[in-house]
Amino acid sequence: MSTAPTPSETSTITTAVPARLDRLPWSRWHWMVVIGLGTVWILDGLEVTVVGNIAGRLSEEGSGLPISSAQVTGIAAALYVAGACSGALFFGWLTDRFGRKKLFIITLAVYLAATALTAVSFETWWFFLFRFFTGFGIGGEYAAINSAIDELIPSTFRGRVDLIINGSFWLGAIGGSLLSIVALDTDLFAPNVGWRLTFALGVVLGLVILLVRRNVPESPRWLFIHGRGEEADSLVTGIEERIEAEHGRQLPPPDREITIHQRKSIGFLTIARTVFSVYPKRTVLGLSLFVGQAFLYNAITFGFGAILTKFYDVSTSRTGYYFAVIAAGNFLGPLLLGKLFDTLGRRIMITSTYLLSGLLLFGTAYLFDRGSLSAVGLTACWSVVLFFASAGASSAYLTVSEIFPMETRAMAIAFFYTVGTAAGGISGPLLFAKLTETGVVADTVLAFQIGAALMCLAGLVAAVLAVRAERRSLEDIATPLSAASAT
Structure with a gap:
């Protein structure tokens, strides 16, 4: 029986859409979702690594930009981080309000435009401006994409898919390291051309992803909550028909339904109250996981080049090879675990x-x-550490995307991503740069110990507060605010 809708509600419906999505076997359709949405993390890894590697070339005479290496790794990097934090919060709010599909198209378009304009930089201020907007687009991607992926992938596969997708950042990092070696070779490209080509390649890859992404549908879970129940039902029916044809058998009937008070929008105060008041332990868990991994990563990756050059006399032209090895360990962790x-x-x-x-x-x-x-031994140790740390860090994104109600999902991801990014991109470098650049062994040891201690502390918090979300429907992990049982 439907209730009279308020201005923010449309009607009350009972739907089996979540159960229908969760019972689906893996299919070509799911691969399309993973490729269309998940591969953008490769672009993020490419972006971050390329900028670090081209810093020296940009500061050289003839690069086409009057910029110093310190400005590239300092101001430009900080602006990228600020853009990512701003974009996550801004687009996260829009994603919960206007839908996943609109926003994962818009955020990729922002990234593409900003990266293309970075490639044609002619003044320092221009380069800074569009590094900010590149980060703005990438930050928005984290909220929109993680929301859509978790709501489209069956519960049986959700954990491994989410981890591998987030870990694919490091494939981009490997590509960025190797690409920079080629693009910055002055025997192949002029000093003012090579670094521009690295950004241009990001645009090309982004356009390919956009072509695939256009076929990824809106989240049916978002649709039925926001007054578009018939559209959600029709969309899931089409997916079921494709999968039945692929597997040559009928799907079993769904085993449950959920009754929803449909709404057009959810107020920001309602979202904030839900995250901080209704689920305070889960909020502590999310903050602990993000801050722990942020500081561990900065203890290693932020100063890895300085450590290799100061303590082992490794040439700056060869640190990219060491980083590629570290990045490989990072990707293998989520892939294998x-x-x-x-x-x-x-x-x-x-x-x-x-x-x-x-x-x-x-x-x-x-x-x-x-x-x-x-130098080789230290790199091997780092690779083993990050093999496990990368799986843990990726699980932080998985955790905050599945332990809060659907109406708050994108904003929750955005909030925790912003906290982690700010801790890693602002506090981390300020602390670890001073420790790793002194050339004093004890200072670098302290940097390692701080990162290790915070990671262990987060692990202990997880031992107490982690939610048993494996193979469970998102609606079982956190009841939607619009559910009849939640009112």
């Missing part, structure tokens, strides 16, 4: 990856302090 988050479970895997990476970094700090490591 992702399935365990769906089988062994979230709590044991989040806790173990955080604690293992923290303890291994403590061990690395001990060996480094004793002088027992060569």
Whole structure:
């Protein structure tokens, strides 16, 4: 029986859409979703790595820009981080209000335009401006894409898919490292051309992703809550028909329904009250996971080049090779461990990856302090640490995208991403740059120990507060605010 709708509501409906989506077997349609939405993380990794690697070339005579290396790695990097934080919050709010599809198209368009305009930079201020807007688009992607992926992927596969997609950032990092070596070779490209080509390639890859992404539908979960129940039902029916034809068998009937008071919009105060008042323990969990991984990563990746050059006399022209090895370890972690988050479970895997990476970094700090490591040995230790840390860090994004009600999902992702990015991109560099650039062994050891301690602390928080979300419907993990049982 429907209730009389208020101005913010349309009607009350009972739907099996979530159960219908969760019971689907893996199919070509799901691959299309993963490729269309998930591959943008590769672009993010490419962007961040390329800018770090071209800093030296941009500051050279003949680059076409009157800019110093410090301005590239300092001001430009800070503006990219500020843009990412701003974009996550702005587009996260719009994603919950206007839908996933509109926003994951718009945010990619912002990224493409900003990257193309960065490639044609003619003045320093222009380069700074469009680094901000590149970050603005990428930050928006995190909220829109993680929301859509979790709402479209069946619960049986959600953990591993989310982890691998977030871990694909490091494929972009590997590509950025190797691409920079080629693009900055003055025997192949002029000094004022090579660095522009690296940004141009990002545009080309983004356009390919946009072509695939156009075929990814709106989230049916978002549709039925926002007064478009018939459209959600029709969309899921089309997906079911495609999958039945592919697998050659009928799908089993859905095993449950949910009754929803449809709404056109959810107020920001309602979202904030839900996250901080209704789910305070989950908020503490999300903050702990994001801050822990942010500081561990900055303890290693922010100063890795300075450590290699100061302590091991590694040429700056060769640090890219070492970084490619570290990045490979980062990608292999989510790839090989992702399935365990769906089988062994979230709590044991989040806790173990955080604690293992923290303890291994403590061990690395001990060996480094004793002088027992060569440049290759230190890189190998970093790779093992980050193999586990990357799976843990990716699970932080998975966690905050599934433990809050659907109406708050994009904003929750945006909030925790912003906190993590700010901690990693602002507080982390300010602290670790001073420690790793002194050339004093004890200072670098301290940097490692701080990152390791915060990662271990986050692991202990997860051991107590992590939510058992494996193979469970999103609506079971956190009841939607619009659900009849929530009112």
